[in-house]
Amino acid sequence: xxxxxxxxxxxxxxxxxxxxxxxxxQSMTNTDTADRKSTVNQIFELWQAGxxxxxxxxxxxxxxxxxxxIKQDLLSKGCSVPLIGDFHxxxxxxxxxxxxxxxxxxxxRINPGNVGKGSRKDEQFATMIKIxxxxxxxxxxxxxxxxxxxxxxxxLMDKNSLLKHxxxxxxxxxEALICSVLDSAKxxxxxxxxxxxxxxxxxxxxxxxxxxxxSEKSLPALIMAKDxxxxxxxxxxxxxxxxxxxxxxxxxxxxxxxxxMQAFIEKRKAKFKNS
Numbered sequence: 001x002x003x004x005x006x007x008x009x010x011x012x013x014x015x016x017x018x019x020x021x022x023x024x025x026q027s028m029t030n031t032d033t034a035d036r037k038s039t040v041n042q043i044f045e046l047w048q049a050g051x052x053x054x055x056x057x058x059x060x061x062x063x064x065x066x067x068x069x070i071k072q073d074l075l076s077k078g079c080s081v082p083l084i085g086d087f088h089x090x091x092x093x094x095x096x097x098x099x100x101x102x103x104x105x106x107x108x109r110i111n112p113g114n115v116g117k118g119s120r121k122d123e124q125f126a127t128m129i130k131i132x133x134x135x136x137x138x139x140x141x142x143x144x145x146x147x148x149x150x151x152x153x154x155x156l157m158d159k160n161s162l163l164k165h166x167x168x169x170x171x172x173x174x175e176a177l178i179c180s181v182l183d184s185a186k187x188x189x190x191x192x193x194x195x196x197x198x199x200x201x202x203x204x205x206x207x208x209x210x211x212x213x214x215s216e217k218s219l220p221a222l223i224m225a226k227d228x229x230x231x232x233x234x235x236x237x238x239x240x241x242x243x244x245x246x247x248x249x250x251x252x253x254x255x256x257x258x259x260x261m262q263a264f265i266e267k268r269k270a271k272f273k274n275s
Contacts, residue, residue, distance in 0.1 A: 010138045013082025013106030014233070015052055026053035026084070033070070034062035040073045047074075047081040055084040055109065058094060058101065068100035082106035084140070092127040102135050109140045152176050152183070218256035219274040224248075 009019025017024060027046045031038045033056050043054050058064050071083060085105040087094065095102045110128060132139050153176040160166050167175075214222065224247040232240040251257050256272045263270035 012053060012084070012138055013080070015082055024052040025050055026055060027051040028055040028086070029057070032063070033057050034060060034066055036066045036069050036073070039066070040070050040077075043070070043074060043081065043083070044077055044079050047079050051081065053082050053084060053107075055086050058085040058087055058105075059090070061094065061097070064094040064098040064101040067098070068104045071104040084109050087128070089124075092124040092131075095128060095131045102131055102137075105137065107138045107140060108132055111141075152179060216272075218254065218260065218270075218272040220254055221251055221256060224251060 009021060010017045015024055027049075029039055029042045029046070031042050033039050039056065043056070046054050056063075056067070056070070058067060067083070067085065074081065083105050084107040085091075085101070086109045088111075091108070091110065095108070108128060108131075110125070129139065131137075153173065156172050156176050156179070157169075160172050228240070228244045228247055231243055235243065255275045256270075259272060260270045
């Protein structure tokens, strides 16, 4: 089997996923997340057994209120395994109300069919996306048979019934699964979760185009940005932020910084001299 490595890499709590990174093992607890002690013990056992990511259900206020404590208890035991929060219809409310839950989780898991119904679905989905952006958290957008967007499925079934050679119900359901994910990804892109979605078909061409655009910026600033990104793999979040701040302050000594600010004020393209 040929593996396509030309894919965007996502970092979940320091663990790289995709982009040619090795496959990682994710497990899920079967405890009530509101039971802090039992959940901590099970996550710790899963981590010791080799799990590199652990998913927990966050379905009630009691569960959401315990997430921060669970994370702290694990860290005190020397366990920094990334935690993924599994949300359903009330995820938007829980993330809004419990900020420590939102910040403690390393990734949010959303199934479009379980976000909400009717006109509230897009609004609730948007709320979760905006919270993820605010806390710089990745989101897993996906579907399965049990959480398929029923409105989309009905629409595709209706269209299929009008075809001269209709597809089977199973084929329509597969199409609905794919469409649901893609539509949600496009919506997340519009809301600012990602800057753009790149197809694997012309991946290299688009990456080269982005690279060319980046290369036209100030070279010293690019070196600083790359240094900050690379150092993040070997430091904690707090240390990484401190280092990034130092680099940011250093950038103000550059002539390119002054040119960039002046160009912004004058609404023109900056002419960097790489100094």
